[in-house]
Amino acid sequence: MSVIYMMLIISIIIAIVFFIVFIIAVRNGQYDDSYTPSVRMLFEDELVKEKPKKTKLITKNNK
Template identity: 75%
Template sequence: MSVIYVLLAISIFVAVLFFIAFIVSVKSGQYDDSYTPSVRMLFEDELVKSTKDEKSS
């Protein structure tokens, strides 16, 4: 039974460690997307709009 308590404590410690690493990476800008906004104007949105107009008529 004591093994379960040890494993539970270790798993909670590892989970907290990964959560702290995630929070630090989000605050440091690791997941910020700096590429997509610069090429967004190159994507063609007119094709999507024209298919929606054809469905409504």
């Protein structure tokens, strides 16, 4: 039973270490994207196609 407690404590310590490393990386700008905004202007925007208006067909049976 003591092995479970020991493994639980070790896993919590490892999780805290990973979380601290993640926070440090975010604060240092590791995940900032400086490449995409400069490339985004090279691609054209997709054209939005308008749907044609639906018209009712008037026939002899449909008055």
